[in-house]
Amino acid sequence: MNYRVFVYGTLRKGESNHHYLEQGLLVEDEVWAEGYTMYDLVEYPFVVPTAVGQIKGEIWQIDEHCLAKIDKLEGIEQGLYTRIFDDALQAYIYVRPNSKGLIGIPQITQGDWKMRLRK
Numbered sequence: 001m002n003y004r005v006f007v008y009g010t011l012r013k014g015e016s017n018h019h020y021l022e023q024g025l026l027v028e029d030e031v032w033a034e035g036y037t038m039y040d041l042v043e044y045p046f047v048v049p050t051a052v053g054q055i056k057g058e059i060w061q062i063d064e065h066c067l068a069k070i071d072k073l074e075g076i077e078q079g080l081y082t083r084i085f086d087d088a089l090q091a092y093i094y095v096r097p098n099s100k101g102l103i104g105i106p107q108i109t110q111g112d113w114k115m116r117l118r119k
Contacts, residue, residue, distance in 0.1 A: 003067050004091035006033055008057035009045040009113045011070070020070055024062040032056055033089055038108040039096075045113045046081065046096045056112040059091050070094075 004027060010017040013026075037053040038045050047055055062070070074081040074094045081094040108116050 001064055002061050004059055004061055006031065006057050006059050006086065006089050006091040006093040008047060008055050012058055012114065017073060020073060021060050021062065024060040024066055026058060027061050028059040030056065031059055033086060033093065038111055039102065039105045040108050040116055045108060048096050054111050059089065
């Protein structure tokens with residue numbers, strides 16, 4: 001079975017964990033997802049669903065073996081992230097399971113992890 005996943009941080013092309021998607025198929029590049037806010041934890045981002053906001057990423061088609069590896073990377077079992085299905089994207093996206101404790105964590109206001117270091 002194949003799955004579509006929307007990736008917005010270290011899994012994107014050229015980023016540190018992209019090798020997890022080497023066996024996948026890039027479906028759409030430079031996609032904007034509505035209804036999310038991105039936060040910067042320096043080594044990786046996380047997003048939370050919000051009423052406003054948008055984030056940029058890629059949609060990949062992967063198999064269940066690859067999905068299991070990404071679930072492990074994202075700490076699904078530990079509750080670090082949860083995987084939800086976004087109807088507009090027709091893809092899964094990994095989000096922070098709750099939005100508590102965000103005080104002091106900077107937002108990536110432009111919504112693009114790759115642009116975070118540019119001023």
